[in-house]
Amino acid sequence: MKHINVIFGFFLLIFLFSGCNTNPVIGLLMDTTERERWAKDRDLFVEKVNDLGGSVIVKVADSDASVQFQQALDLINEGIDVLVIIPVDKTVAAGIVKTAKKTRIPVLAYDRLIWDCDLDFYISTDNIQIGEKQANFITKAQPEGNYALIGGPTKDNNSIQLYLGWMNVLQPLIDKGDINIVSNTFVKEWVPEEGYDVTKKLLQDSIKLDAIIAANDALASGAIEALHEHNLEGKVLVAGQDADINAIRNIVFGNQTITIYKPLESLAFNAAIASVKMAKGKDPSDNMSFTVNNGHRLVPAILLEGQVVNKQNIRMTVISEGFVAEQEVFE
Structure with missing residues (x-):
């Protein structure tokens, strides 16, 4: 019996150890990459998430809100841990947030606020x-x-x-x-x-x-x-x-x-850090009190300054x- 308990404990440790090393998978929904700034945002965000031990699946909607909605469904079905959205349409994207929340996937709005939904976090410039x-x-x-x-x-x-x-x-x-x-x-x-x-x-x-x-x-x-x-x-x-x-x-x-x-590096890095934290069940706001009203709730937010x-x-x-x-x- 003692031998069985030792074996069971060994496999339990392996299970827990492997779970601790599970890399968070972040879904990034983009409006477009035709403008050079968005390509920079994408590259900086992916780089930082990779540095933090995660990975990113990028989908680009080419400014089509219905395409973006379908891409969101695909990412949700793939089992991502967190969804980061640069919305094509602030209202249509609210439906994406509601769908993600049904499967307990937290959502971060990047640069553009998503309106009238239970959004988890928002990072942008003021x-x-x-x-x-x-x-x-x-x-x-x-x-x-x-x-x-x-x-x-x-x-x-x-x-x-x-x-x-x-x-x-x-x-x-x-x-x-x-x-x-x-x-x-x-x-x-x-x-x-x-x-x-x-x-x-x-x-x-x-x-x-x-x-x-x-x-x-x-x-x-x-x-x-x-x-x-x-x-x-x-x-x-x-x-x-x-x-x-x-x-x-x-x-x-x-x-x-x-x-x-716009400080794109800070924007992307803050978004990457917040999304990885959310993937691990942590509060991305670090007890910050700053919020933005999206018509439904006061969303915890980081707003950076442009120059x-x-x-x-x-x-x-x-x-x-x-x-x-x-x-x-x-x-």
Whole structure:
């Protein structure tokens, strides 16, 4: 009997030991990787999870919410430990969260908040603050005149947050009569064509533009293309965000005024650490009290700060931090 107990104890130890070494499997659902920043987010996130002893299964929806939902079902059926979502649509993604919760899989929203659901954790930048940074810089450089606002898709909660940030700064100047909003548009997708179409129509209608604030660098690049066709590039202030290499070059050439650099490494690393903690049944928030309301609950969150990049500080920001190489910018 004693011999049997020893054998049983031996196998129990093997079982427990193997369980302790089980590597967490994280499912990462992405909207797209066409924009260079999202490819960087993916690579940084996967690298950090691997460093922490986990693995990542990546699915890219190519901006199709229904495809993303099916990809989520596939990952859930594969038995992942945690689901990390960069949602295509903030409302459709709520259905993904509800499905995951039925199988007790925790969900982390990455960069974009998922609305009206029992979301476990949220990691992003402070997008209201980013909108304020864009508007503050542009209004200091151009305190009067005609402004065009090109917002992102409303299916992305960040678009609304950025707009709130813009208006926090612009509304007092609008009320004073210093600034006139000649166009206030939310586009359907985060692509250059949308920024081009909005700006082209304004110029065709002979509307004088003094400044354009765009929700990302893709929209800003489309606006700059339309300005170029009317020989107005560099004559109209343009703000974007994401610090795409094309935007950095446009700033060097004088065609774009600023972009906002998001700390992608910190964003991805914090998300990786939180997701691995959740996979092990631990609280990812480390007793933090910061929360974001998603319409259903106060979601524990980490919000990082973005940084203005202009012609004067390119080397001190995105280049010194290794986000872009100097030869890529000044080639």
